[in-house]
Every structure is written in C-alpha cells, then in structure tokens.
Amino acid sequence: MTIETVETHKAHGGVQGVYRHRSAATGGTMTFAVFMPPQAAAGPVPVVTYLSGLTCTHANVMDKGEYRKAAAALGLAVVCPDTSPRGEGVANDDAYDLGQGAGFYVDATEAPWAPHFNMWTYVTAELPALVAAQFAVDPARQGITGHSMGGHGALTVALRHPGRYRSVSAFAPIVAPMQVPWGQKAFPAYLGADPARWRGHDAVALIEDGARLPEILVDQGTADSFLDGQLKPDLLQAACDKAGIALTLRLQDGYDHSYHFISSFMADHLAWHAARLKG
C-alpha cells in the first residue's frame, strides 16, 4: 500500500494533507484528505472519518468544514474520503445524484456501476487499513460522521460495524434512503430492483432488522430545503426510540443544508467524538 502526497500544509499546529492512491476496491485512483493534529507527534491519536454528501469530493469539507481548530485542540485525526470513484473509464450520469460524486457508500452490483462503484468496501476496509498503515492513528479509537449522503454512510457503516466505531454522529443525514427519492433512485441503479437488497444500506431498516449502537448524535437544520422530502429525521427518531438507541437529535433553528450549517456545529461533533474516543 503506497500513497502519493498531493499537498500538505501546516494548519492549526497540525498538518492538513491531500493524498492519492491506487484503489483495489474502486479500480482507480482515489484522493483523500487527512488532518493530523499536533498530538500525533507523540504517538497514535484517535481518528474520525467524515463522509461527504452528494456532489462533494474530499475538498469541500477540507475547505469549508472548519474542523481543524477543534481537531487540533482535541487531538483527533480527521480523514475525508471522496464520495465515489472518478475519471475516464468510470461510469457516470448527468444527474447530480447518481454516478460520480454520488456513490452512496454501497458496493454496486449492477451495470454499468459494478466495476468501480464499491465505496462500501473502500470506506469500511481499504481506506481504514491504508490510513492505519500510513498515519499515526489508533484504529482501536475510531469515530465516524458525515453529511447528508455521507450521514447515511456514517450511520450505515457504524450500524454494521458496532464494535469498530466508538462514536457516531451525522449532519443532516439521509436516514431512510429506501423511503425517499434519492435512495429510491440510487439503490435500484446500484443494487438492483429487489428492495430486500437495499435494507443493508438504510439506517432505519438496519435498526428495524436488529442493528444496534449505544448512541448517535444528529444535527439537523430547520431551514434545510431537503428536510421534509429527503432527510426525515423523525424516521430515525422513531426507529431509535423503538430499539432503545440513545439518539440525540438536535433541530438547529434557521440552519440550511450548506457547509455553513456543518461548520457551525463541527466543533460540537468533534468534542462528542473526542469524549468517547479518548477514554
């Protein structure tokens, strides 16, 4: 496993880097960002993975997420993957919510997506192993978060790896993709027509089917234009209530779906993760 350093910058006492590598999971070159806090000079630090939303690359949250100051203060590494395979020879769609930039954190089984769109394997296996091998992080102390489609990714990845992630949060996540237009478009395209094959990638369905986490933090803006049609946090609340999962769902008055919302609550989320990862 080798990685190429695209750029590094000292930031808030740590190092923000962008890296590139040849991915076996996606069959192409993937780019990701890692922030290493100053505490990493003294030994492995806890690591939080941030999964991004539709249309994003690793760069959106790196530029606009405002995570470095809090991560440096808390001693957290932050890993930011891309949202899909990209490039020539990789299938795509003209729509913003399918294809490149819209991997939905699944391993596609259907044409034309199956050869490259294996973001589930990428974010749950290949990238964590690469990061653990190349950076001073402690794989025993991992947290995961994400925004929108990436919030869906964070919840489903954590629900299916209950021993691995000690802390889980999300910003305006898609909590029940099977029940909303984004998922109802992407899941048949990537996973085929049988809804039974979608349940492993739907947080609410996973909870209904028995998956458990001790606790989850979710922030959701009340002025988010996707709130009623695509996000539906009440469905997650109902599933968690029934399953005994301690969901902290905070409705943030007047915030929209943008990085202005994410950055406003990023420090809160990282503090939440740090409290659970540093024990």
Place this chain on the structure above:
Amino acid sequence: MTIETVETHKAHGGVQGVYRHRSAATGGTMTFAVFMPPQAAAGPVPVVTYLSGLTCTHANVMDKGEYRKAAAALGLAVVCPDTSPRGEGVANDDAYDLGQGAGFYVDATEAPWAPHFNMWTYVTAELPALVAAQFAVDPARQGITGHSMGGHGALTVALRHPGRYRSVSAFAPIVAPMQVPWGQKAFPAYLGADPARWRGHDAVALIEDGARLPEILVDQGTADSFLDGQLKPDLLQAACDKAGIALTLRLQDGYDHSYHFISSFMADHLAWHAARLKG
C-alpha cells in the same frame, strides 16, 4: 445605494451573506461578502474589513478563512470585498498578478486600467458607505486586515486614514511593493512610470514619508514561498522601529502562504481587533 442579496446562510449564530451592487467607483457590478454576528440584532457592531490577495474574490476567505466562529463570539461584523473589477468590458491580463483579481487597491491612472480599476476609492469610500447604510455596523469602530496583496491594502489604507481604523493587522502582507517584483510590475501598469506616484501605495514608503499608526499586528509564515522575494517583513519592521510604530511581527514556524496559514491565526487577529474596537 441599493444592493442585491445573492445568498444568505445562518452560520455560527449569525448570518453570512453575499451581495452584489452597481459600483460607481469601478463602473461595474461588484460582489462582496458580509458576516453579521448575532450581537447585531441588538444594535450596531464593530466591523472589520478583510482585503484579499492575488487571484482571490470575496469567496476565498468566506470559504476558507474560518472567521465566523470567532467573529460571532466577539461580536464583530466582517466585510470581504473582491480584489478588482471584473467582467466583460473590464481590462485584463493573462498574468495572475495584473488585471482582474489583482487590483492592488489603487486608483489606476493608466490605460487600459483607468476606467474600472479604482479599488482604492472602492474600499476606502464607496463600500464602507454602502455597508454603513445597509448593515447594523458602527462606522466609528472599524478595523482592517488582509492577506498578501490585501495585507498591502490594509496597511496602506490604514496608514492613510489614521483616524478611521482603530485596529490594523495583516497576514503575510506585501509591505514594500515598490521594492519587490509584484509591485514593480503592477505600479507602473496602474500608476505610470514615476515612482513618486507609487509612494502613497507602499506601506514602508508611507511610514518613511511620515504616516503613523499606533500599532500593527502582522503574522508571517516561515515556510511562505514568497517571504524572501515579495513580502520582506523586515522592511516593515525597520520602518516601524524608526518611526516608533508598535509592530507586533510574529514569524509563525512552518506555515505557508495559503489559507491554512490565515485560518490558523484568524481568531487571534479578530481578538486583536475586538480588543481595540469594543472599548
């Protein structure tokens, strides 16, 4: 004076907006960003103007500057203008350091720049009046800062308006444009061949010619690739020492010229401004 709202987002309890207006100074449409902190709901707040560097628009610092959290906590408005006139009919140059994106905060007297490149008048007169008329800011409590070319702008604007700006700082400023390649290219193009006409736009020359400020804060990264060739903070230090200006020049180990440097010290700068503006 009317402005058009391009977008607004709730952020860190305040409002980040982008606005557009017809500018008399530049003879075209100008875009700028304003962050209003939550304290503005209770009455006018102090205002800090941030002038950006070469190639930037209002958006670079808005996206990457990480100023909102500190500004919201301190109760400061932050105004971020563009760096030049833009658009069809506005002169330009293929180089990144002349023309659109490189206004150098002067009023051009030379062809082809003179009709639109009047950023001095724009940032010292037109925009402050517009902001004072349209936003809940207190013009008696103004500070100014900037990066690189914008640091040059902040220093020269403040030196020539000693009663107006109660606080002045800069990130990696061009302190003596007459003595470095960027200025030696831009000043003849915009202001003509006579160096006597450049001195009013050179911080070191202004101080040599008698301009005074009580104090200035400057941060400069030691890994900045422009440090030796274009920035030369030692020239500002020498001029301030001779003139009795209290310059706090901090050499920040390992930081480069990017927004990773700016964002790392933004909260420090805003706290510096707030301490001088809130009295």
